[in-house]
Amino acid sequence: MKIAVASGKGGTGKTTIAVSLALSLADQADVWLMDCDVEAPNAHLFLNPPLDKQTDAVIHIPQIDTEKCTLCGKCVEVCQFHALAKVGKSILVFPQLCHGCGSCTLNCPEKAIREIPNPIGLLEAGTTDSGIHFAHGMLTISEPMSTPIIRQLKQWEHPPQDAVIILDAPPGASCSVVETLHGVDFALLVTEPTPFGLHDLKQMVGIVEDMDIPAGIVINREDGSFPPLNDYCRENSLPVMLHIPYERRIAEGIARGDNLTEIHPKYLAALRKVFDDIKQIIHDQNQAAEKKV
């Protein structure tokens, strides 16, 4: 089962929920945690896994064989990303613009292009003391493209069928979030009772509806001061699966690197209940789908 933890707005508590959920299930399931926020990955700071397995995340970029190249410019013409340019008597490659689509290679009439791996980040993995299989991606500073790293991270390891896979998503609502959500069974959307939290939650709900992924809500820093969030969840039949109150000691604990179950043991049971509820929602949805067929 794959569960993504996402939010739209940054800093609402995605990583806190993802890590705490993983730890609360570690005794009862084969738990995998993949931190897909490759621009600003933080889950490892809370889990301290040994990162003993590493590999490069790469994009395959063109390399021009100058012996064979006749400077016809076909590669420059077909590249939609302006990653190739003809300058004087050579073809220049701009690796940071290349999406690795292979159009240039395929269209070169002289077969003068071969593709070489260009590292844009690092994948790291290791198993924690509590038995959680952890993996994350880390975009190299000054590289622009995070989505290919997320794609490679998700394909890197092969968890067994019955594993519980938790994906910690990046903030925002664009391609990197969609890449993280691709193929998940459930999205747990973490928000906060503020206009910013609600505005960005609505965008996330739009995405999960578009992708046909069932979703539930976690309201973090709840203090009862912003009813529009609760109204929105109710009106859109979004189940609120967990409320975490606005408490200074929780904020201080997270700041230090503690997870929710360390800050208050009651969250162990609360998060297991969230997981059971998620299973129930997926089960009900599958049955409803079967009936339709």
Added chain:
Amino acid sequence: MKQLVILSGKGGTGKTSVVAALSRLAGRSVLADCDVDAADLHLVMSPEPGEPHEFSGRSQAVADPQRCTDCGLCVEHCRFSALSLDPLRVDGIACEGCGLCARICPEEALSMQPVVNGEWRVSQTSWGPLVHAALGIAEDNSGKLVTLVRAEARRVADEDGLDLILVDGSPGIGCPVIASLSGASMVLVVTEPTIAGRHDLGRVLGLVQHFHLPFAVCINKYDLNAEMAQEIEVGASEAGARFVARIRHDRAVTDAMVAGKSVIDRSREGAAADLIEMWTQLSDELQAVAMEAQGR
């Protein structure tokens, strides 16, 4: 013209609240919300919305299943698993718009068509024009839209004779952040004294230093963990920050946001006092940076 870009690395440290406060303190200036996939600045600026303009940053493959003979050439060559057969279909989310399929298809069953993937507008606020955008849901190309917002902000500043652009950036360090940095006079990084805030501060400072930009750091909610705030302050100064400001944890900031306002609209104490003090220092530094740039 001076351009101050506000970044954070980690999301939710308070970028937008800081930008809203600065807009009240800086005098009339242009505001550019470059966090285009979670654009929230307008929620605390009470804008008079301007005309929306469509943004098209890319093309996408469009299938004509009638022409398709199921030969499978496109599926075989697509690196993004965006195509399927029987009937021919394009997965709009997976398609990156490279155009390979349209070129390779012998039956012309695939063609490239531009996609509208966002809109932008110039709105008016009491504190100056606000350039903001909304990226379509699940859309790609936020970097291009950021570039457009930034260019519009410069145009508006020129037209209105305004000397300062305040840029609200995205979290992270990827494409939209890099796009928001071009033309920056100085960067203000808003961080928080948490292990995650500190970790991501290191990454965003790495990026800012890569582009050789002058920067300052502000530690929001510094009293959440005074010891870590101290460590961050020392580290940031050693890394070359022009100054490090501290803003205390103050419920009034969130209360103001819930009311659609900035804390500066309501108070001169607590976090508001810290923000006022920060702006005094920041405006001096911006002036100094602008003078240095002129000197070169």
